[in-house]
Amino acid sequence: xxxxxxxxxxxxxxxxxxxxxxxxxxxxxxxxxxxxxxxxxxxxxxxxxxxxxxxxxxxxxxxxxxxxxxxxxxxxxxxxxxxxxxxxxxxxxxxxxxxxxxxxxxxxxxxxxxxxxxxxxxxxxxxxxxxxxxxxxxxxxxxxxxxxxxxxxxxxxxxxxxxxxxxxxxxxxxxxxxxxxxxxxxxxxxxxxxxxxxxxxxxxxxxxxxxxxxxxxxxxxxxxxxxxxxxxxxxxxxxxxxxxxxxxxxxxxxxxxxxxxxxxxxxxxxxxxxxxxxxxxxxxxxxxxxxxxxxxxxxxxxxxxxxxxxxxxxxxxxxxxxxxxxxxxxxxxxxxxxxxxxxxxxxxxxxxxxxxxxxxxxxxxxxxxxxxxxxxxxxxxxxxxxxxxxxxxxxxxxxxxxxxxxxxxxxxxxxxxxxxxxxxxxxxxxxxxxxxxxxxxxxxxxxxxxxxxxxxxxxxxxxxxxxxxxxxxxxxxxxxxxxxxxxxxxxxxxxxxxxxxxxxxxxxxxxxxxxxxxxxxxxxxxxxxxxxxxxxxxxxxxxxxxxxxxxxxxxxxxxxxxxxxxxx
DNA sequence: GCCGTTTTCGGCCCGACTGTTTTCAGTCG
Numbered sequence: 001x002x003x004x005x006x007x008x009x010x011x012x013x014x015x016x017x018x019x020x021x022x023x024x025x026x027x028x029x030x031x032x033x034x035x036x037x038x039x040x041x042x043x044x045x046x047x048x049x050x051x052x053x054x055x056x057x058x059x060x061x062x063x064x065x066x067x068x069x070x071x072x073x074x075x076x077x078x079x080x081x082x083x084x085x086x087x088x089x090x091x092x093x094x095x096x097x098x099x100x101x102x103x104x105x106x107x108x109x110x111x112x113x114x115x116x117x118x119x120x121x122x123x124x125x126x127x128x129x130x131x132x133x134x135x136x137x138x139x140x141x142x143x144x145x146x147x148x149x150x151x152x153x154x155x156x157x158x159x160x161x162x163x164x165x166x167x168x169x170x171x172x173x174x175x176x177x178x179x180x181x182x183x184x185x186x187x188x189x190x191x192x193x194x195x196x197x198x199x200x201x202x203x204x205x206x207x208x209x210x211x212x213x214x215x216x217x218x219x220x221x222x223x224x225x226x227x228x229x230x231x232x233x234x235x236x237x238x239x240x241x242x243x244x245x246x247x248x249x250x251x252x253x254x255x256x257x258x259x260x261x262x263x264x265x266x267x268x269x270x271x272x273x274x275x276x277x278x279x280x281x282x283x284x285x286x287x288x289x290x291x292x293x294x295x296x297x298x299x300x301x302x303x304x305x306x307x308x309x310x311x312x313x314x315x316x317x318x319x320x321x322x323x324x325x326x327x328x329x330x331x332x333x334x335x336x337x338x339x340x341x342x343x344x345x346x347x348x349x350x351x352x353x354x355x356x357x358x359x360x361x362x363x364x365x366x367x368x369x370x371x372x373x374x375x376x377x378x379x380x381x382x383x384x385x386x387x388x389x390x391x392x393x394x395x396x397x398x399x400x401x402x403x404x405x406x407x408x409x410x411x412x413x414x415x416x417x418x419x420x421x422x423x424x425x426x427x428x429x430x431x432x433x434x435x436x437x438x439x440x441x442x443x444x445x446x447x448x449x450x451x452x453x454x455x456x457x458x459x460x461x462x463x464x465x466x467x468x469x470x471x472x473x474x475x476x477x478x479x480x481x482x483x484x485x486x487x488x489x490x491x492x493x494x495x496x497x498x499x500x501x502x503x504x505x506x507x508x509x510x511x512x513x514x515x516x517x518x519x520x521x522x523x524x525x526x527x528x529x530x531x532x533x534x535x536x537x538x539x540x541x542x543x544x545x546x547x548x549x550x551x552x553x554x555x556x557x558x559x560x561x562x563x564x565x566x567x568x
Numbered sequence: 569g570c571c572g573t574t575t576t577c578g579g580c581c582c583g584a585c586t587g588t589t590t591t592c593a594g595t596c597g
Contacts, residue, residue, distance in 0.1 A: 017569090024580060028569035059570050097586080099595050132594090136587060183597090196597095259581095259597065266581045271573090277582060278597095 031057030088114025095144035154191035158501025174210035188541030200248025254278035260314035339368035340524030346371035373420035417453025435464030444478035499539025511546020
């Protein structure tokens with residue numbers, strides 16, 4: 001039972017409370033789940049010491065539930081509630097406009113218990129005859145089910161962001177000055193459900209006309225006076241909302257979310273006798289204190305520092321802001337080099353020279369080349385001889401370009417935890433990233449031992465993509481991350497934050513965990529072509545979501561210090 | 569179920585929209 005396991009069951013309890021119609025208990029369980037999720041230490045330890053109620057959002061009742069979960073793997077309350085609802089009922093709520101009340105009603109009156117059943121009921125026109133429903137809502141539900149089926153997978157941030165920014169730029173180029181991406185994308189969440197763009201103008205018609213005329217638009221789904229939804233050729237759905245220019249700042253704050261962050265902010269406003277909504281921050285007399293072009297004014301008028309969008313998840317950022325302890329977050333400008341890049345020697349597309357020249361163009365101070373090791377045949381892993389020859393090549397290139405090209409390698413961590421080259425080869429390299437690329441289905445204990453054994457090898461400087469997940473394609477392999485972090489801290493191993501769009505591994509919560517363990521994180525792209533060096537922004541966004549400052553990141557340092565830190 | 573410079577009970581964020589209704593409940597962001 002890890003913290004994440006306990007949090008998952010608490011979230012399930014919240015969902016079941018929702019179905020029971022108790023939104024206050026739902027919120028209480030959610031808050032507690034978040035508290036466990038973002039906990040510094042091990043929930044099991046707190047349970048042992050009877051200190052569970054120190055977790056924010058955990059009181060007497062939930063503390064005893066957690067204790068029971070830690071001990072038995074479940075709780076009687078949870079099992080009881082599960083009896084009350086079929087397991088598929090919660091998924092009904094993924095359909096737009098279908099909340100807990102409707103889910104329960106559909107179950108009670110039509111026996112609908114999952115998405116499949118809901119679709120059948122809609123197709124057989126059994127829904128329209130229910131009280132409170134009509135033909136329209138039935139069609140709506142059917143469309144919603146189909147969308148959930150089609151878009152069951154959320155979009156990757158790396159796919160959605162360039163699309164949204166191109167459309168925002170298009171609208172801006174057609175006479176609307178205030179345009180911004182909003183929503184979870186602005187918070188740099190690893191996946192986004194829908195693409196939200198916000199415009200502030202007193203000529204909404206102009207902005208909306210430009211929006212629907214964007215060349216990639218395949219279909220205009222909704223075209224209202226202040227909001228429009230379009231579908232692009234690739235199926236991506238994009239929303240543009242237009243607000244008066246005088247409300248842009250407050251609206252941007254509002255539409256950036258998260259919902260939980262906004263709830264906290266509004267409560268804070270209330271305590272100060274103010275009222276916050278998407279039109280502004282109002283005092284008791286109804287005067288608007290903060291609504292204009294500057295979103296930061298909302299925070300300043302609440303006597304808070306401006307909280308960066310990436311932190312707005314109600315994971316303690318408001319408390320930190322109130323206490324003046326918001327971290328200074330790492331930015332892309334702080335990054336001085338990329339330490340995980342492949343070349344055409346293994347499975348990359350660019351030569352070492354092309355990579356180095358691209359790094360110079362990006363303004364980096366150094367670059368690290370890390371091709372695959374010999375066992376990874378599918379990726380053309382390098383033989384010992386080829387690798388050693390390329391070490392000399394890197395030295396030459398360094399001299400020629402006057403730009404440091406480090407020769408490392410992404411070396412497979414083999415099944416027994418050993419590294420995929422002999423010591424005398426590893427010693428010739430500037431550094432080694434150790435990664436798991438095989439045998440993902442080991443038990444948690446076995447995988448943890450394997451990785452910990454590799455970390456004990458002093459040649460390993462960086463642990464690559466530490467959980468091995470591929471968003472939407474492969475679950476992380478089971479591994480005891482607490483243990484890995486402890487080992488990393490003790491041995492001076494750096495953990496990678498791999499910026500590849502479907503990896504982002506470490507994730508945001510792991511970054512925060514690393515910071516708390518005093519473990520350095522290396523934010524790298526794993527680029528297989530020079531254009532992929534741009535993925536750095538996704539990694540930096542994830543690092544920022546994990547509260548990392550420049551001091552927490554290896555490759556914000558000058559080359560001399562990086563070299564020193566890579567030598568263990 | 570939690571929590572407390574409105575405090576141990578009674579709140580718990582807020583406004584808009586939608587589809588179905590004659591006055592509003594449910595959902596969303």
